[in-house]
Amino acid sequence: MRQQGFSLIELLMGLMIVGIVLHLVSPAFAALTESNHREVAAESLISGIRNARTAALTHNQNVVIHGINGDWGQGWRIILDISGKGPEDRSNPLLIEHARDAGVPIIGNWSVNRFVRFSRLGEPLMPGKAFQAGTLHICAAREPVSHLQVVLARSGRVRLDSQKAEQALCTAKKIKAKNGRVTL
Numbered sequence: 001m002r003q004q005g006f007s008l009i010e011l012l013m014g015l016m017i018v019g020i021v022l023h024l025v026s027p028a029f030a031a032l033t034e035s036n037h038r039e040v041a042a043e044s045l046i047s048g049i050r051n052a053r054t055a056a057l058t059h060n061q062n063v064v065i066h067g068i069n070g071d072w073g074q075g076w077r078i079i080l081d082i083s084g085k086g087p088e089d090r091s092n093p094l095l096i097e098h099a100r101d102a103g104v105p106i107i108g109n110w111s112v113n114r115f116v117r118f119s120r121l122g123e124p125l126m127p128g129k130a131f132q133a134g135t136l137h138i139c140a141a142r143e144p145v146s147h148l149q150v151v152l153a154r155s156g157r158v159r160l161d162s163q164k165a166e167q168a169l170c171t172a173k174k175i176k177a178k179n180g181r182v183t184l
Contacts, residue, residue: 035147038138041104042148042160045076045136048098049116049150049158052078055095056118064092066115068099072106072136075099084127086115105139107169112136112152122156139170146170 006014052065055078062081068074078096083089107113111126112134119125124132133154137146146167151159 034141037104038140038147041073041100041106042138042150044098044100045072045106045138045150046158046160048076048078048096049152051096052116053118053122053124053156053158055080056120057122060120062117062119063095064115064117067106068097070114072108073100073104081117086117086127103141105141105170106136107139107167108136109134109169116152118156124152124154124156137167137169139167144168144170 048065052063056063059080062084063078064081064086065076065078066087067076075098077087077094077098079087079092079094082092086092111132116124116132117126126132131154133152135152136150138148138150139146144166145164146169147162147164149161149163151161153159
């Protein structure tokens, strides 16, 4: 009677071919996954900023959206800014919180690096009543490149740009203390 099935050598050759193919495909899959995570983070941030503006208009109250623990990559919170102190005042009521893992670095330029405050008219304003506009860069995890940009206009409108460009803000901003000195 003839035996059906694979010999041990045939099985090992098949597994070796599968291993080689997976080894060749895995970097492309990792890049695709990272790109997808950046897009999801950008869309979530745009949605949050739009929700904060809408909340300011509907509640007729100043509303602040800020990064969790000062880091937009960890997620964001929308609060009613009753005291005028923004995220520093923990007694301000929390409206929405969207937490994420910190796998996607998001860095804002000077005017939006910590928070965005909307007036009761839906205008983004700094604490001194100057208009607030800026860009939040969704950066690559391993290089100082901004792949997506969430741009907040003076009018309060927000849009997504997808210009891949080297960005100094995307470099590691972690401050390390060594022997009493702070280095960037």
